[in-house]
Amino acid sequence: DAGVIQSPRHEVTEMGQEVTLRCKPISGHNSLFWYRQTMMRGLELLIYFNNNVPIDDSGMPEDRFSAKMPNASFSTLKIQPSEPRDSAVYFCASSLEHRGNYGYTFGSGTRLTVV
């Protein structure tokens, strides 16, 4: 298994541009999570899906952020318009719900820089 695959690995964009981050979870996993990591705030949960349905998006910073999961093998996190304070590493993780905390697998992350 290739694990959780995120793309791109690095993204540099100008303020005001739209940014789309992509994630392919592990086949068979039914929960997907988007996290953001910064030095100041650590790892923050943004949103998570269960069986492709968003369950909790309370961590999404504001309306500029949106996430979708059109099918079990793909999810996107979109920022429109992007701002310099959105610069961070964004991680996607997937798990099997019945395994509780045990089965989280993280991707390698997307390092986003907004200039």
Add this chain to the structure above:
Amino acid sequence: LAKTTQPISMDSYEGQEVNITCSHNNIATNDYITWYQQFPSQGPRFIIQGYKTKVTNEVASLFIPADRKSSTLSLPRVSLSDTAVYYCLVGPGGKAAGNKLTFGGGTRVLVKP
């Protein structure tokens, strides 16, 4: 979710045993204790999970006292490659609704030659 408290950083030397203690005074009956490891430029990686007493795998051991208000992750004979941030998490295990992981600040372990 139960709040966790762990040291911000620890230094050690190659070949030594590293013990990281995490406090979780408000742990609930159905909560499990899980530890993750994060290397620079990588996502967190599951190390070990336990509910009570002792759990051991090829990477680490997890010691949980009877009152479960704390836990200790033990890394035997560390090497330079064990330099990482270690996170202690407490939350519902099994098939629990709203099963999401909340990370604290973690413990930054530096292994020196």
